[in-house]
Structures are given as structure tokens and as C-alpha cells.
Amino acid sequence: MAFVFFVPLVPLVGVVLAVRRVREGQRRVRRFAVAALLVGCLMTAAQVTAAAIVVPRLLGLMRRSRAAEGPMALGVMRTQIEVRGPERPLPRGDTGWTPSTPCCKRAERRCANKHSAWGHPIWRVLDFRAYGTRHSFQYRYRSADGEHAVFEARADLDCDGVYSSYQLHVQRRRGALGFSRRVERPYE
Template sequence: MISQLKKLRQRGFTLIELMIVVAIIGILAAVAIPAFMDYMKKSKKTEAALQLNKIGKNNKVIFISSASFATGSVTATPATTCCTAADKKCPVAAANWAVSGWQALDFQVDEPHLFQYAYVGGANASTATAVGDLDCDGTAITYSMLMAAAGGNPSAQLIEPPPNTD
């Protein structure tokens, strides 16, 4: 009798018990993976907001000291989309940011990045944009920083893309 009880204890898990565990793991994965992917996209989008805020702050300093925003324009930097790079990020290239427009704004990106940045500025209004294809599927999103000066008071407003784009 005791030997039969020992054999029952040594049997292990039944097929039904294993299937229940697999089903529970599947349900947890079905909930966790999409949430994780959304979290990753949000973290990638943060880059654009941070860099455009940096441009906005630097341009406000320029306006306060000279009563004019940085004038001129800078085309998309880097010139090609970041999806062409091996790790889907634009590599750091100091030469990209050596253009007079970026130097006037005291702006450069010092680490691999996901967005291309551009700037168009006049004395009383300017716009900086960040365009990026975060998952390299051909659908890009655009962030904009609109800067204006009303009555000698510079302001900046970040315009974000609609949710669930890209």
C-alpha cells in the first residue's frame, strides 16, 4: 500500500494540468505582449518631443538675446530615413549637425536616433519638425514645434501626431 502511494506521488503532472498551465501562459502573453509593444512605441516617440523641446528652448534664448528667432532653414537631417541603417537608427554623425542653421540653434543629436529633424525660421515665427518611421513600415509620423513671438514674448508649442499612428 505504501509503495503504491509513493508511485502515485512520483507520477508527475497529468496532461490536463500541463494544458491548463500552457493556457494560462498563453492568456498572460496575449495581454502582456501588446502592452509591451505599445510601451516600446511610446518610448521611441519620446525622442522627438525631447529634441524639439531642446530646439524650442534654444530658440527662445536666441529670441530673448536678439529679439529674433534663428532665421533660415535646414532641410531634413540626416538626409536619408533612419530605416536604411542596420539597426534602424540613424548613426551619430557630427557633420550632419555642422550646418550653420543647427549651429545657430546650438542643436545636435549626440546618440543614435529615430527621427529626421528640419527647421524653418523667420524673425517672429519658426517651425521645427521631426519625422520618423518607428517600425520601418513606410508610415512616418511627424512632430512639430511651433514657435512664435507676440509682443516680444516668445512661446513654443509642441504638436504631436494623432494617437495610434505608425
């Protein structure tokens, strides 16, 4: 793997060696050195241009892949509520944000998925916790009457103080469950 890191430096090394040869070399060697110098400069310029294009796109793709965690969590919560069945009331209460500290303010801008963070009785009743060993979202469940509930997932994916927010609204009515979603700023 270390070799891959140094591959972009190869044209630069060629440029430096070519400059040395041009200064001290014979006529025939100079021509070759000048050609190597031009090729090295062109390759370096091409790599810098490619990096300028690829790096921002890669960072955007990484942010979007982390943003997928929110909708996935809503799907899991919907499944957990459907498994409980429409005949049982929704758990009452408010879990508060879990984990309590935003993931953006932690090391690596991610939260460790500690079992102790999911100790609230509502999380245990719904059998819910974040997926994976590290996650980017905070989660909250609220229900005042057991008939209506809101499950929320939020994250500040680029740590600028603006949150992406995903909400699953659940309504229990006449022996059936109704679901609706609300999304605000999905890639922030």
C-alpha cells in the first residue's frame, strides 16, 4: 500500500532528474532529458488536475453515504413498530437525543455505538439501536399519548452547525398504523 502513496511523486522525481541531466549532460543526453522533463511536467499537471476534480467529488460521496444512515434507521424503526402490531399502543415518553452529544463534536466526527447509550426503556421496548460500530446520527423518539409518535434522526454531516433531519410520524388509528416521512436538508 505504501507504494501507491508514492506513485504520484514519480513524475516529479523524473522532472528533478531531467533538470540535473540538462545542466550537466552531453548533447544526446540533453535531448532525452528535455523530453523526460516535458513528460514529467505534463504528468504532474494531469495528476494535480485529476486530484482537484476527484477529491471534492469523493468527499461529497462520502457525505452522501453517511447520510444514508438516517433513512435506513427510519426503515428499521418502522419495521420494529409494525412487528409490535397495531393493537398495542405506542410506547409513551421522550428518549431525548441518543447519544446526547452530537457525533460531530466527537473524535473522527462519528459516535461509537455503545450499548449503554441505548438504555432508555423506550429503546429497549422497541428493540432499537444505531446500526454498526460507529454512526453519524442522533436519534429521538417522542409520544405523548401512545396513539401518535415521532421518531427522529439528525446529523450534522459536514459539522457546520446545520443538521440533516429525518422524521417518521406514526399514527395508530382504528386498529391500523399510518406512517409518513419528513426530510429536511438531507445532505447537510
